[in-house]
Amino acid sequence: MVLAVTAVLARRADLLVVATPLAASAVWGVLLRPTSTPSIHQALAHPTLREGQATTWRVRLADPDSRVEDVAVAFDSSGWIDQQPARGRVAVSLPDDGDEALAVTIRPTRWGVHNVNPALVVASSGWNAFRFVSRRWPTNRQALLTFPEPARFDAAAPPVPVPGLVGANRSPRYGAGSEFATIRPFQPGDRLRRIHWPVSLRTGDLHVTTTSADHDRHVVILVDAFDDAGQSGGIDGRSSSLDIALRAAAAIAEHYIDSGDRVALVAMSGSGVRRLPPASGHRHLRRLLEVMAQVHPANALFDDGRLPRGIRPGALVIMLSPLLSSAARRRLAILSDHGYRVLAIDCLPTHIADDDDPYVGAAWRIERLKREPHLRQIRGHGIAVVAWHGPGSLDLALRGLHHHSTVRSGQR
Amino acid sequence: MSGRFPVAGTLVLVGAILALASTRAASSETTLAIELLVVVMALITALRPDHHLGLLVILLVGFHWLATVDAATTPWSITTAASLALVHSATAAASIAPPATPWTPAMTRRWTRRFVTVTAPSTLTWLIVIAVDRADPASSPALLTAALLVLAAAGLWARHGNLRTTSESPPL
DSSP: OHHHHHHHHTTOHHHHHHHHHHHHHHHHHHHTOOSSOOEEEEEESOSEEETTOOEEEEEEEEOTTOOOOEEEEEOOOOSSEEEESTTOEEEEEHHHHOSTTOEEEEEEOSSEEEEEOOOEEEEEOGGGOSEEEOOOOGGGOEEEEEEOOOOOOOOOSOOOOOSOSSSSEEEEEEESOSEEEEEEEOOTTOOGGGBOHHHHHHHSSOEEEEEEEEEOOEEEEEEEOSOOOSOOOOTTSOOOHHHHHHHHHHHHHHHHHHTTOEEEEEEEETTEEEEEEEEOSHHHHHHHHHHHHTOOOOSSOOOOOOOOTTOOTTOEEEEEEOOOSHHHHHHHHHHHHTTOEEEEEEOOOTTTTOOSSHHHHHHHHHHHHHHHHHHHHHHHTTOEEEEOOSTTTTHHHHHHHHHHHHHHHHHO | OOOHIIIIIHHHHHHHHHHHHHHHHHOSOOOHHHHHHHHHHHHHHHHOTTSTHHHHHHHHHHHHHHHHOOOTTOTHHHHHHHHHHHHHHHHHHHTTSOTTOOOOHHHHHHHHHHHHHHHHHHHHHHHHHHHHHTTOGGGOHHHHHHHHHHHHHHHHHHHTTTTOEEEOOOOO
């Protein structure tokens, strides 16, 4: 416009030629301007994921005039979130491409609660004459809850016998269950409907069928987040001790919940000790995973040594810990003294001494040597200490606990 | 178009240099300091298209043309016009998205089509200038008044809601 005015005032027609495209684009831009402000909605497609799973941060733009032409999205993730496109930048031509493509794929690579900041969205009309910029208000931040990815786990060992009468597992004791155990001679007090007529007729004496009692197994998972030893590389890299502990805890919880057992959780983390009472079912599994996802390493451990309410004596307590702190070792001893069947899973990463810094590597080797006498002391208490190796890694220890319990109940 | 600067930023710089080259071709004299200033400002615009320095580049080239070129019907005015249109389009295109945002083919096609569309009328204007040049329109006060009135009306019309930049209000 300035050039056009100058051309007229200076009476220079050649400058008018120079100004023509600029004037044309200015007029075109004004003609295409929107009359109302577009509205932008952006949200996570899934607020809860497992490590390594991906979701999308989707942006929707409502433009009543259909005058917005170009929309650009800039999404900046931080921490343990990968994004696709790698820079988190997407631009589309709204009339041609639609707003379906206005999405950034995000993938949390580590468990935890990740705060996802809203994306910067820039919408512009023709010739960029009108521009609408969304602000990244902190209140629009969304929490992405990422559950630990359960490690591969399976246990073929027989269940550890616990006192209990109702449940999915066969008790070594006879009782009112559904699974056949044996046929024995009738005794006063036996129910008449239990009489096994074929054997009774053949032998001439009354015989009854007996069944194994069904029992509930209470499993307490105790996660020690006092130390997070080693560097975490997320789901695709190396695991720290807390990564191992939580992924193993998730796998164990899933295994026992699938078996119909009641699982309780004690998570000793920086935000305090969180306890979940024993329960079964997949809703409870989700609660367990939610608490696990909110664990973060503690700088100081406050542990009152209490277990969740409702834990039966003789419950199986599985503690996941790098066993570096004296508090964790003390807790194991106390639990064993209280009559629980205790199993300690050593979560110290095997690669921890393979550090690039030779001094750090040496320090970890020394720390491991210092830990050995303590581990022997724990084993001396009758507590099995096993390293986590995935499927079947607890079988030997669980068989040992089962055998020990059967012998003890037989002695009684 | 893979990234923003490699293409749009380069086009801003190329447009400015082409405009200066056309001006130099159309005139007998040159002002090296002004040319250097334009190139430096174009480079900054290429790096930071959100700033209003691109407007200054266009104005500076226009006034440089006014000061150095005497021939009213020179065809170099068309190339200068196209070069300035390139600077303008590339600057506008570069500022529609944050840095390093990949463009879709549809966006590239639309911006290219529009650049060609706004550049084409320059030739028509040039032909009109040649046609009316013999009639010496510069000495007609009526034509001057009419032209000023048209420009004033266009300015008032464009002022109404033009080039607004808004942003959403905070959530309650």
